[in-house]
Amino acid sequence: MLNFASDYIAGAHPAILKKLEETNMELLPGYGTDHYTAQAKEKIKNACHCQDADVYFLVGGTQTNSTIIGAMLADYEGVVSADTGHINAHEAGAVEYTGHKVLTIPGHDGKIDAKELKDYIAGFYGDDNYTHMVFPGMVYISYPTEYGTIYSKDEMEQIHAICKQYDIPLFVDGARLGYGLASKESDLTLETLAANCDVFYIGGTKVGALFGEAVVFTHANAPKHFYTMTKQHGAMLAKGWLTGLQYDVLFTDDLYMQVSRHAIEMAEKLKEILKKHGMNFYLESPTNQQFVIIEDEKARQLEKHVVTSFWEKYDETHTVIRFATAWSTTEENLEALNQVLAQL
Amino acid sequence: MLNFASDYIAGAHPAILKKLEETNMELLPGYGTDHYTAQAKEKIKNACHCQDADVYFLVGGTQTNSTIIGAMLADYEGVVSADTGHINAHEAGAVEYTGHKVLTIPGHDGKIDAKELKDYIAGFYGDDNYTHMVFPGMVYISYPTEYGTIYSKDEMEQIHAICKQYDIPLFVDGARLGYGLASKESDLTLETLAANCDVFYIGGTKVGALFGEAVVFTHANAPKHFYTMTKQHGAMLAKGWLTGLQYDVLFTDDLYMQVSRHAIEMAEKLKEILKKHGMNFYLESPTNQQFVIIEDEKARQLEKHVVTSFWEKYDETHTVIRFATAWSTTEENLEALNQVLAQL
Amino acid sequence: MLNFASDYIAGAHPAILKKLEETNMELLPGYGTDHYTAQAKEKIKNACHCQDADVYFLVGGTQTNSTIIGAMLADYEGVVSADTGHINAHEAGAVEYTGHKVLTIPGHDGKIDAKELKDYIAGFYGDDNYTHMVFPGMVYISYPTEYGTIYSKDEMEQIHAICKQYDIPLFVDGARLGYGLASKESDLTLETLAANCDVFYIGGTKVGALFGEAVVFTHANAPKHFYTMTKQHGAMLAKGWLTGLQYDVLFTDDLYMQVSRHAIEMAEKLKEILKKHGMNFYLESPTNQQFVIIEDEKARQLEKHVVTSFWEKYDETHTVIRFATAWSTTEENLEALNQVLAQL
Amino acid sequence: MLNFASDYIAGAHPAILKKLEETNMELLPGYGTDHYTAQAKEKIKNACHCQDADVYFLVGGTQTNSTIIGAMLADYEGVVSADTGHINAHEAGAVEYTGHKVLTIPGHDGKIDAKELKDYIAGFYGDDNYTHMVFPGMVYISYPTEYGTIYSKDEMEQIHAICKQYDIPLFVDGARLGYGLASKESDLTLETLAANCDVFYIGGTKVGALFGEAVVFTHANAPKHFYTMTKQHGAMLAKGWLTGLQYDVLFTDDLYMQVSRHAIEMAEKLKEILKKHGMNFYLESPTNQQFVIIEDEKARQLEKHVVTSFWEKYDETHTVIRFATAWSTTEENLEALNQVLAQL
Structure with missing residues (x-):
């Protein structure tokens, strides 16, 4: 399942894992x-x-x-x-x-x-x-x-x-x-x-x-x-x-800034995809977290394919949800999201 | 000096002091x-x-x-x-x-x-x-x-x-x-x-x-x-x-309710006096604390004769002050306040 | 009942009560x-x-x-x-x-x-x-x-x-x-x-x-x-x-030192009385608290007439109890204790 | 340098590292x-x-x-x-x-x-x-x-x-x-x-x-x-x-008990080595921590080759030090220690 719920959904950058192995003993x-x-x-x-x-x-x-x-x-x-x-x-x-x-x-x-x-x-x-x-x-x-x-x-x-x-x-x-x-x-x-x-x-x-x-x-x-x-x-x-x-x-x-910049690039593309599919932004965010206001019914459809984070209730029939990118987000992830949204 | 600053400005009801003496040893x-x-x-x-x-x-x-x-x-x-x-x-x-x-x-x-x-x-x-x-x-x-x-x-x-x-x-x-x-x-x-x-x-x-x-x-x-x-x-x-x-x-x-009722009677009279002298109430209080909005200049005059409590700034030129009655407030206290306000 | 349980068993020195009254209003x-x-x-x-x-x-x-x-x-x-x-x-x-x-x-x-x-x-x-x-x-x-x-x-x-x-x-x-x-x-x-x-x-x-x-x-x-x-x-x-x-x-x-000295004088007399009646001191105390080791049976007799403080168990059959004097202790209190101990 | 200071000196069992890698993304x-x-x-x-x-x-x-x-x-x-x-x-x-x-x-x-x-x-x-x-x-x-x-x-x-x-x-x-x-x-x-x-x-x-x-x-x-x-x-x-x-x-x-048993086997061998070299045990420990009383001068010699833990001062001229084994301790570590102690 696609997962944009947060920026703490994957392990560590491979260089870190490699270092842990090298120094393990x-x-x-x-x-x-x-x-x-x-x-x-x-x-x-x-x-x-x-x-x-x-x-x-x-x-x-x-x-x-x-x-x-x-x-x-x-x-x-x-x-x-x-x-x-x-x-x-x-x-x-x-x-x-x-x-x-x-x-x-x-x-x-x-x-x-x-x-x-x-x-x-x-x-x-x-x-x-x-x-x-x-x-x-x-x-x-x-x-x-x-x-x-x-x-x-x-x-x-x-x-x-x-x-x-x-x-x-x-x-x-x-x-x-x-x-x-x-x-x-x-x-x-x-x-x-x-x-x-x-x-x-x-x-x-x-x-x-x-x-x-x-x-x-x-x-x-x-x-x-x-x-x-x-x-x-x-x-x-x-x-x-x-x-x-x-x-x-x-x-x-x-490396720290490099992986950060990657996440931001992914976030920029994410924003474009969300906009393309008519998503309504809760606020303008220039970083890796994007908040959109979504109809509850649509949210239920979406969550069959993508994990996002509940943020808060917007009104009786709408909810604010969060999409986050991270160092670990890939172009493939975004493309898959694009497909899902296209069919929603 | 007149004192309406709070309801904890005097000692105890005489019956309590008497009891303390009787039981002292x-x-x-x-x-x-x-x-x-x-x-x-x-x-x-x-x-x-x-x-x-x-x-x-x-x-x-x-x-x-x-x-x-x-x-x-x-x-x-x-x-x-x-x-x-x-x-x-x-x-x-x-x-x-x-x-x-x-x-x-x-x-x-x-x-x-x-x-x-x-x-x-x-x-x-x-x-x-x-x-x-x-x-x-x-x-x-x-x-x-x-x-x-x-x-x-x-x-x-x-x-x-x-x-x-x-x-x-x-x-x-x-x-x-x-x-x-x-x-x-x-x-x-x-x-x-x-x-x-x-x-x-x-x-x-x-x-x-x-x-x-x-x-x-x-x-x-x-x-x-x-x-x-x-x-x-x-x-x-x-x-x-x-x-x-x-x-x-x-x-x-x-006794507890009796002294409480006395304070409320004093508060009712206090309200009348304050109203009579054109004081502007911050809110309607049915108990022993009364809050009035007063011009800062007038407050400075007042405090030469009466102690009250600063509550909060109302705006640039006004302050909210509190007058409180208590079990210890007397008719004489109120009459003296009346005199002071009359001359303010 | 006689009471040597502690130094906080009476009210206040009369001069304090008097001051409280004078300043009450x-x-x-x-x-x-x-x-x-x-x-x-x-x-x-x-x-x-x-x-x-x-x-x-x-x-x-x-x-x-x-x-x-x-x-x-x-x-x-x-x-x-x-x-x-x-x-x-x-x-x-x-x-x-x-x-x-x-x-x-x-x-x-x-x-x-x-x-x-x-x-x-x-x-x-x-x-x-x-x-x-x-x-x-x-x-x-x-x-x-x-x-x-x-x-x-x-x-x-x-x-x-x-x-x-x-x-x-x-x-x-x-x-x-x-x-x-x-x-x-x-x-x-x-x-x-x-x-x-x-x-x-x-x-x-x-x-x-x-x-x-x-x-x-x-x-x-x-x-x-x-x-x-x-x-x-x-x-x-x-x-x-x-x-x-x-x-x-x-x-x-x-006054503080004066009432303190009184309590110490009373404690000195208390020690003499306790010694006179064969009480066994737990330790040598030069102040107003005196600790004696007493047989449990004797303690039970004593407590019919005098309140003292339990301090700790000494052994299976003995207890350490405390007698305290204070600013409020009188010669009469001590004499009454003397009488009680004489008859124990 | 040889290290018997504690049981938290190495990373993780290889099976754990492997799992971290497999699940990383x-x-x-x-x-x-x-x-x-x-x-x-x-x-x-x-x-x-x-x-x-x-x-x-x-x-x-x-x-x-x-x-x-x-x-x-x-x-x-x-x-x-x-x-x-x-x-x-x-x-x-x-x-x-x-x-x-x-x-x-x-x-x-x-x-x-x-x-x-x-x-x-x-x-x-x-x-x-x-x-x-x-x-x-x-x-x-x-x-x-x-x-x-x-x-x-x-x-x-x-x-x-x-x-x-x-x-x-x-x-x-x-x-x-x-x-x-x-x-x-x-x-x-x-x-x-x-x-x-x-x-x-x-x-x-x-x-x-x-x-x-x-x-x-x-x-x-x-x-x-x-x-x-x-x-x-x-x-x-x-x-x-x-x-x-x-x-x-x-x-x-x-695996948990398996690695634990390994550490205990290593500890048993450690004890033998320490005994063989005349070390004086502070107490009898049946687990992976071993405490020995060592002359301060000897301790200074030892620490050129082996890291151990200071535990407490024993007396003016002796110290209690700790040797610990762990899941990560090897036969080679022990043999090396054996060599060091032989030459101390």
Whole structure:
């Protein structure tokens, strides 16, 4: 069956599997103290042009979000997020489980607005009762967002400036980072992204790896003993090299961006196919996730041939569904989808 | 200086102080195991017509909210509240500190709407991804609300019916309970309130006591070892009888409702005075809190003579301020306010 | 019935009750922003000779312990305590509820040993795996201890020196502080205690107040936004002045130490009476708590006339029970006990 | 360099790598909803002879421990463990981070004693103050223990009987389960282990898999919405099939026990070699971990040729080090070690 449900439906890029095989019986020290991990960290620092970055490898997105947020916030602080932010909506309360509130401001197609952010924080400090309230202690955005949209460099700079003004870190959830940076509409690079936030991660799970998220504290600003806190959060892999060497591969010969660009090319073609067949887009997304509004009856026909993701009910008779491409999507997949849609 | 800032600006009803003196050197067992506490519990059960209720005495409102919510929710659950609910806005993240999310729905002058509550919960279970989300595990409302408004018996029944349908408890924050029940617009009593929720508390701090909140689990439904959990939350007083005997006094000869009715009478007169002097009400409140929109310049004049509470900015040149009456408000206080406003 | 069960069996010193009455209808701002609280803080700073101390008033001991510990520790840190420490044994896991481990070292009649403390911390950093372990982030001692024993000035200096060496705070639980300082064996004063720790509290609940614990951060070292964290922990009283003015009274004309000395005199007489009647002491305590080993049969006789506290089983046929004196103990109480024991 | 540091120094059994390759481009649903995961669960239930078991796949040991413990305990409960238990000593406070205390009893070569466990729990309920203490809500043991020792079937039955008497679950940390069951001294099987506890896990990370721990709730007793709680703990893998199919392979043709037996054979030979060269054993271990007491000078010689694990300081001049075998250990490794030791 055709599957466009998400970008985590296939294993890993063949180069990664090959590396896993080659190194399978190499006896290595645990917990990320191996040389592959060290090497991967160097490559990432170079790619980000951040020589004083602190790099850590964690396993999955929710884990990475709650570990970073829990570690960086003081007890009296919460994290500001779009109401549609993944941490607010789809992580089963993992942030709250660490004792911190998610402070929501409106999401606009998944993005927060710099002006609204500023008003929110200024409003907080302007409230006579703010010492009885949760302090905004960090700003969380995702790049690309949960709706596939991306911030421009200018928007990032504005948001980061507000964070700097209030001396709170800006955290970028990059679970799909490659697909954002590779977007034809993106004016950001790893380097400019790193320059405009305090911590972000380079998603591996959805961008060519079996699993793994590479956390980059951009200016030697990792919380003290972050390593121990990853252990406390159950986020430290005994065979830490497994993540390290996947990133070593992804950051060799620009593979990470290469597979990302492929997914974006596939997404561009996907959009054309969807348009050709009269699909109604829920919003304009320049990355690998495409959301369409579909009649429920048509959705039932479609799901006999193609797996997509339910996103939300649109109205009584329509549903928003998601089609995603990934590093693993092929021209054949798209052509097959084209055939299916032609006959729907 | 005149003070209408809140309902917690004076000590305790004289009958309570008298009782504290009389019993001062009576040697009593600690942690609420004394006979005054036992007696107060009986009186409360009788007043609520809930013979199988479980009654506990805690110290303050935020503490009571987070202890109850933390104790009643499973790890995967959050508490549904109006966005303006005290637990969401003004308790410094005490609920999140216990690991649970506050799930917000819109507040309408402080109240939640039964239909919107139903849609929210039905929407949750209708979402394909609900197992990745925080379960609605409890509904929190305040009576009266943070804006002085109250639910009708009919509204309470509707909300409670939804909770029963989904098998989750309805929790009523009654920090100002007396002022709600004594309102001329209320059609609820302690008995009918208790019959329409699973746990509520009878606020003492704001209604005649030095401090104290009497928690009533209405049908023998206190969480297992709730006593130990109050200890764990730092909510157990060594000299537990201090709270017990305050409630013993408040629930003798209907004192609790008597002082509440007095505050409401004072509030009615306050409203007349405010109206007479052309004050613009932010909303219609039938209880002891009155919110007016005032020009900033006028507010500055007023605060030379009267303490009120800043509530929120209304627009560039206006502010919402709160006037509150209480069991301790006198006719003299009101007349003095009348004089001040006349000269403003 | 005679009652020597604890030091929290009576209300408050009459001077406190009198003050509560006098100020009952004085309208005051909430949350500890009143002038009585400000004044009490000044008096405490003077009494401690700590002009740059940060002083806060909380309600009870368990609450104070968990709020301070939760606020001062980083996520990766735990608090070192004697295994018999109150936080480890009798607070229902309140510290762990804040996410932190209690790291135990042996208690010797309730006290920790400086050498063992040093070995513990040095051993931690000497362990190859320490980054997988909970960091010792604070040292907790009680003065007097749960067994009535006290540290000498020299012992305090040694313990504090170790804390300074490792740059972690020393926290002294002073729930019964007055009874320690007033002990004839104590060579400490409020001033020298304050000079030898980073945070401590002056217990009120057990030493003359209705309730209240005065927290002293000795050198302007309160955690950032500690005020908000007391709110988050449910430890902030709406009528904050109630605690403030109790301490205002206790720190006027040396009342705190005066009532403490009275309790110690009563304890000295109690010891004589117990000895006279052949009671077997479990340990030598120089403060207001006395522990005796009693045959179970005799204990059953005793409890018909006197309330004491069960402490622990000593062996198959004996139990350790506690007799406590307090500010409220009278010569008459002791004489009555004498009579009872004579006839046992 | 020779490496006997641990049992997590190599990748995965070749059959697992092969399966990963074969399925790499098979498009699968996420979060463990795939057919490999379903199939693996069935195979595990069959292997355990537990048709009504609930099986979940998590990623690593610390994560699995804290997720299970956090999910199964009520707020007022802690988990009883040997003081040497992994959760108490080497998980960076992950259990406390979930709000729960680890209640320690003495470990005897890593094992708890049934009689001491019974005395501890009976003592708890026999204490007059137990409602102020942390309830024993679960018993945690590891099989094999952190010192390589194992419980006999008889010992397991005794411990389980005590748990049943107090109606609390028995949880077996099986991070190295295969190496315990394969031990020549073991009289347990997967079936009899499952029959004598309430939840355990079948360690994969150390026994042939790249990563993964298979949690078995033995009698349909998984906590409600455990799936959501794994998400909340950051323990849910997007590509859940990666764990599922590793277990599918391990539970095909008895591979799990086969590789475990191999490691035990290697351990037996290792012991002979160590003995032959006069090594002094710290304790008698029948599983894959062997602890020897070595002179510090000799240790420095050894570490030029062989990686082992520092365990603890034995005395001023000696250290305890660990040699571990695993599924990946070869005869050649052992022979090389033999050579090294001969020349030391």
